[in-house]
Amino acid sequence: MATKALFNTVVNWFIRQRIDQIQNFMDHPIETQKGILFSQLFHAEDTEYGKAYGFNSISSYQDFKNKVPVVTYEDFEPFIERARQGHKDVSWPGYIKHFAKSSGTTNAKSKFIPISTESLEYCHMKAGKDMVSIYANNHPENQLFTNKNLRLGGSSELHADFNTKFGDLSAILIDNLPFWVEITTTPSKKVSLMSEWESKLKAITSEVKNEDVGSILGVPSWMMVLLQRVLKETGSGNISELWPNLEVFFHGGISFKPYKDQYRQIIGKKINYYEIYNASEGFFGIQDRSDSDEMLLMLDYGIFYEFIPMDQFHFSNPKVVNLEDVEAGKNYAMVITTNGGLWRYLIGDTVIFTSTNPFRIKITGRTKHYINAFGEELMITNVESALSKACEVTGASITDFTGAPVFMKENESGAHEWIFEFSHHPDDLDRFTDAFDHHLKMINSDYEAKRYNNLTLKRPIVHIAKPHLFYHWLESKGKLGGQNKVPRLSNDREYIDPLLELNKA
Template identity: 35%
Template sequence: MPSFKAVLSKPFAKYVAKRIKKWSSRPVETQQKVFENLISEAKHTAFGKDHNFAGITSYKEFQNNVPIRDYEDLKPYVERVVAGEEDILWKGKPIYFAKTSGTTSGAKYIPITKESMPTHVEAARNAILMYIHETGNAKFVDGKMIFLQGSPILEEKNGIKLGRLSGIVAHYVPKYLQKNRLPSLETNCIDDWETKVEAIVDETINEDMSIISGIPSWVQMYFEKLIEKSGKNVGDLFKNFNLFIFGGVNYEPYRAKFENLIGRKVASIELYPASEGFFAFQDKQNEKGMLLQLNSGIFYEFVEAEHFFEENPTRLTIADVKLSVNYVMIISSTAGLWAYNIGDTVEFTSLKPYRVIVSGRIKHFISAFGEHVIGKEVEQALKEATEDTSISVNEFTVAPQISPEEGLPYHEWLIEFENEPENEPQLIEALEQSLQQQNSYYLDLIKGKVLRPLKITKIKKDGFQTYMKSIGKLGGQNKIPRLANDRKIADSMHQLKLIK
């Protein structure tokens, strides 16, 4: 017999789906309302006064008054907020800072306000409710749920709490889920990732797990330790496990490996959360892309990635975007971020409603020779090249080799295989074919003998985990970039002797 909670979730899911349809079917109007509200609410802040919000009556005026900024550009304002000043980027003070480790700017303090915090929680909840509404499956709400996340222990800075986003969100798990939720607070507070995973395995191995959530690379580590300890695959261990919720990276490179670890297919929901906002979630099981959250206090702008580094590139609202174009996503929000470059690139897979996939990072690309290769392209190439083969990949990254000891430059693919290819030249050929089809610049460079075909470097088992540990980024929300325009990661892997 389904519980009262499971029965009640279906009419609630129907109600939420109806509300989502209301704003998603009126996207431009919804975004206009968000825009007007943001300008109105922030006109008396220091930022609003500096940028004449009181005089802004149109999006065009906003563009003219507020340039695109990244964290470094916004830092002078953020530092005033961190120092305890009020009414700087948003009215009053933030209730939290989500602390992230920036690669160029050291620690970043992303404000989360009374107005922006609920949108993080609602979007995650709505993703599950939309799944219930579409599939009619609510059984899992009676089982145990695990969310692999950062520590919920928060520090304090000038009266404002700070911590990792996942640790902050841990304080907002609804009461009706608390009894079902694992791991325990004590385990969740363990800082060392390897110790934490061991403790999570001990706590969950005999439980009836129905939902498992986290970044795929770290969930994989959890699954492998479960199998090591129990001698069973995850699907046999957790017979009612039927929903995997993930975010942070593309699941496709992990899907075959996960199905092998689980022993069967499991439904999944993709989320697009970040410290700066919860931007999208998968609303349909058989549709590509995630529903862009247009009604969550975030106003979106988009700049074609190809032109992003030009002076004054064209900024577009959702009314003007096109399918399958790589855009840098810019946000203004109730957290007090204004025309803020979050660093991600997205592509639209649908305009009715607006759905996106994350195609990469604007700083994570390879263009050492003008090839403009992005994350989505290398992931797609690997997916196509290993489909219908026994090849299984645990992790990978790609870097340019600009000055090889001999021969032409090339792209080095550092791959940790679970099942290695029997015919490596055939895999290289398939990767090349896919990349050349996807990227005409890359094709021209290969044809023009500027580049030679890619080279695969095999990484030892758990090599990427060893590398992440060496830089203090094992576990949590940290992930390996799919590619880089330099050889920082590649050279470190060689220096640490992680090459097979």
Template identity: 40%
Template sequence: MSIKSIAAKIFARKIYNQTLSWANKPIETQLEVFKSLIENAKETEFGKDHNFASIKTFEDFQKNVPIRDYEDLKNYIEKVKAGEENILWKGKPLYFAKTSGTTSGAKYIPLTKESMPTHVNAARNAILHYINETGNADFVDGKMIFLQGSPILTEKHGIKFGRLSGIVAHFVPKYLQKNRMPSWETNCIDDWETKVNTIVGETINENMSVISGIPSWVQMYFERLQEKSGGKKISEIFKNFNLFIYGGVNYEPYRAKFEQMIGKKVDSIELFPASEGFFAYQDSQKEKGMLLLLNSGIFYEFIKADEFFTENPKRYTIGEVELGVNYALIVSTNAGLWGYNIGDTIQFTSLAPYRVIVSGRIKHYISAFGEHVIANEVENAMREATAGTNIVINEFTVAPQITPANGLPYHEWLIEFEKEPENIEIFAEAIDDSMRKQNIYYDDLITGNVLRKVVISKVSKNGFQEYMKSQGKLGGQNKIPRLSNDRKIADNLK
């Protein structure tokens, strides 16, 4: 055992104990965060506009600060981008993370000196929790790769602009820099396909022990590695690879494909990062869900997803949530977001401590006929339908077909198979059965002959990658929506 791995275990125990200190008093922790946020922002323009000086309770806050999305906050954001100070948070932010908006083009999310450390420390702490629980620390002596966006930043009015993953690349601790891959020069390559091919060349002969990234893009990296190595399993190329870290999408639809490509099972750690904040990470290999970070300068509110689009839906705080309920996640942060709908929906898997899973997007659903199918349901259906079979899925998405040429409307599952089912009809039936068990509204529509059962359409090899490339969204933090309420994606897949 190396000195570095021994030190990692000692540090891991320290971080674990620090986590317990706030996780064991969640309501008090969130109250402290809430008070600190209000106090620090009461002299900002937003704070004055919303009477922060008079806010003493959660109820006061909810009366003064409505739920808003990016468009509702955009006027304030534009002032900050223009270099004005004390608008959403004291002073000016250090960075703006540029993200791809679905309704308003590019979005610019502020990152401040107070919020930035959480983005860095949370990923580190996830790894340390893994070390503390499992005792596995040998991987710290190997090479680690983080598939991410370019770290090249621009600057305007003293604020730097870039992709979140590229910004975070500037904060890699010194003790990891010798282990980190790819090289800085390769990380700066903007074209994703060129970048992946270059990364393959740099890493194929290295002692890779940790690989991290969005599963769909890591899959592309693995495929290129196999092409270059003559079809070897990833575990043959990287004999000490034993930890996969991911975020952005549910890993389960990719797990069978990954295990086939890797050639063995490897441990995994799930993260819940976003430009708006680093919200949660998997703190245990034994428990379902990710630990919600209640002490990280973020005050959380939750709105039941089935009430979200009603007038004045109830806003719940951490002490009021229930297990298994689908909530829209609302945040107020020390980066200057207030009552902000991040667009994700979550469910609690544990209340002691508070652990969550990401169940989908509040705007990503199918409800063409009132069924309100969500991402978590279609992913569960795919997992159940493939369990115990040899079927391997590369990628999939779901969309309604409202006006078919013949017969009743249906939900179309567009699937890129690595290994197809022997009988596509039986496979479709298994998916449909699972959907009907999970969603009573969908079941009613099938029973009432409003919809016919699931229809599966095969997508050609690399069809999803080609679609993302055509949209200028290949690689980085971009990902295919698991489902849509229209056919903008479905009609462009081949």
């Protein structure tokens, strides 16, 4: 009892200190970001990249914009490959020992994201502590430190290549976690580091079913698979019967909206839900209030943020702004400069600012994952809002989905084609489709204009997926577990056509 009291005293002291620091960057966001930028430039001025772009002569943000280009992964890949082959001082001082193999989508081409000692400790690890600190500060009655945290990562095997290691970010984090985290976490490190998904799922279920779990952390889709497996294995009616002290789910990777009702049902009691925004490239946002799904943009993780307005994204020379010039309610592509050695890197995510004092955001989608085949500019947030309404009026619940254009042929109008996997089917599919279409028109004026009299776009074409269709398709691609997912929107038919074929089989 005395040991637990001492532990709680130390933890609470740390939480108070960190909450004060978070409040400081909320109060002084521009100064914090300016300090991050010039600290990064100073540290990297003698690297190959720093010398190539004259970091030592940059004295203002405007200099930085003028001298350092905005890059995609493909632009930056030669520098990453040199670092991965063991070269020193390429885009960040010293050797980079770890590279996160990005596997967030079904794309065949892998990305290797550099994870420096600084980005590991002062971004990813720091964010993990902040996630708990913010939650505990909001909920003083919490029992997080007396129960286990259930984590669910991706494929956690690390591979050696050249003089470096690569694997999922979760593998790198687990491999570097302090011992005390292992004491409070389930499943064990050994099980977490298993790579084959089905064997790993079986082993995780075996371990966690006998634990007293107080919090869970993972991607909603894959965590749902695990929880369903745990219920089947134990015969419990819901998760709260098995884990009565479960109080919070920290989730990220995909939108939680399609899963909200399913989690209420499977857990069987009210718990807290906190969204996080992390990627291999960095950890960016944490929901800091229990009554809002906005996320606080974390400004002191060694990441300097810039943004491209999406209405200019496809221009040859689009406007790029820092935090000082962003506007609430506007959709932006995010550009990051990190303490992992990424410089003005276009991460591929789009966000909207819900507040600029402090800076809070919501994820709106991906720069490549949208439908704009007819000028309708359909983003994932539009679709999720319309689906939420369609489900509400027809009693439906969706597990997974994807959509794509049907292109015009001769005198035929185009359309959007969708395949939905339902956990609860709508009472009437036509009514569901009409409600979905109606609310898309209400939300998106460009879509409404293209739907006028069916001239450009016809009524949506909707298919019902067989049970576990998306799971089996990912399995066929060797993409089970972690943050792997089928993109919800695509401007071509790369994903929907094979899914429709599999659905017929």
